[in-house]
Amino acid sequence: MKRWLRQRVDAAYERLLSREVSGxxxxxxxxxxxxxxxxxxxxxxxxxxxxxxxxxxxxxxxxxxxxxxxxxxxxxxxxxxxxxxxxxxxxxxxxxxxxxxxxxxxxxxxxxxxxxxxxxxxxxxxxxxxxxxxxxxxxxxxxxxxxxxxxxxxxxxxxxxxxxxxxxxxxxxxxxxxxxxxxxxxxxxxxxxxxxxxxxxxxxxxxxxxxxxxxxxxxxxxxxxxxxxxxxxxxSKADFLRGIRTYEHRQESWRRTRARRALALLGALSEPELAEARSIVDRFRDSLPSAERPDSGELEAGELETGDSSSRIAD
The missing domain is CATH 3.40.1180.10 (Decaprenyl diphosphate synthase-like)
Structure with missing residues (x-):
């Protein structure tokens, strides 16, 4: 009975992990x-x-x-x-x-x-x-x-x-x-x-x-x-999917960090570098919490508060 229950639990957990893995x-x-x-x-x-x-x-x-x-x-x-x-x-x-x-x-x-x-x-x-x-x-x-x-x-x-x-x-x-x-x-x-x-x-x-x-x-x-x-x-496959989930979390953290660094640098870069920084922010904008996301108008105008951006790096 315990073996049967364990198998049911493992199968349910595997299905849950499969739904959580998106890439x-x-x-x-x-x-x-x-x-x-x-x-x-x-x-x-x-x-x-x-x-x-x-x-x-x-x-x-x-x-x-x-x-x-x-x-x-x-x-x-x-x-x-x-x-x-x-x-x-x-x-x-x-x-x-x-x-x-x-x-x-x-x-x-x-x-x-x-x-x-x-x-x-x-x-x-x-x-x-x-x-x-x-x-x-x-x-x-x-x-x-x-x-x-x-x-x-x-x-x-x-x-x-x-x-x-x-x-x-x-x-x-x-x-x-x-x-x-x-x-x-x-x-x-x-x-x-x-x-x-x-x-x-x-x-x-x-x-x-x-x-x-x-x-x-x-x-x-x-x-x-x-x-x-x-x-x-x-x-097991559940262990494998947990590993994939670890990778996805690592990727999400990497994208969020790149976006925050680019935001912080926008106010301090020269004009040739601004285009690359804006491109990074635009690519990874969705990785940031909604309160930190600049809109397109702010990116184009460069109207970003560097003080706030600096604090984001510390996060």
Missing amino acids: APTHVAVIQDGNRRYARNQGGDAHDGHRAGAETTEHVLEWCQDIGVEELTLYTFSTENFERPAEENEPLFDLLCEKLREFAEADRVHDNEVRIRTLGDTDQLPERVREAVAYAEERTRGYDRFVLNIALAYGGRAQLLEAARGVAEGVDAGELEPSEIDVEDIERRLYDRPVRDVDLIIRTGGDERTSNFLPWHANGNEAAVFFCAPYWPEF
Whole structure:
């Protein structure tokens, strides 16, 4: 009876969250933590937890596509994971091979034009895993409707270090001028193919840290972060929607802050800068409380009280 009631409550909560979600992030990144702890709690071994987590991964892929997410990155195997015992890693490598090939042949992957890519130093992986990676990437290479990035042998700092070395080598070879190095030069050396800026990071398992995950694309973009207690195999659609709601609140706060800053600056800017500030205020006007919203006439005339605007920044 209690189980039935719990299921009814969970279903009702999921429907409520679905109604509250009005938009979707473009790129969601997930730290799938807690597989081994889940397995221990269930009386199994690490492999049982990883296999249960793989089922959750398939559900999350579906949920992302349902709400309009365009790119999903899964932190599947870090460089630190190589330090775990071989008897734990070898079954995980076998599972990765199985799932990569299964995904590469799945009708839902081809029907939804999902492109599978890997991020990380895959040369460190066993040959059988590298072959499965190459197979999945080749089978889905022509798709671009949805991108599934699988981070394998991945370390964010290591990626940034390699990019920095590549830039230094370019300067040393006379291919780059130090004063001309820009964001694109770094990004070209981070990955072979473009990766969108991350809008939302989700971490399961209770830890509140991002563990060196996509530092360039997440931190630089001020991504929203959602930490939750369930282990990865227990992660539900309601948990997923709570993460999306966290992103929406973060976006709303960002738009409101941009509008308030632009309002405060209008009275102090030179004429060329006024047009940009007015444009920002106009774009994000609806994010402000009604008492703070200027009308179009005030924007055009510049008749804004800078004292009030200054106080808005403090808010």
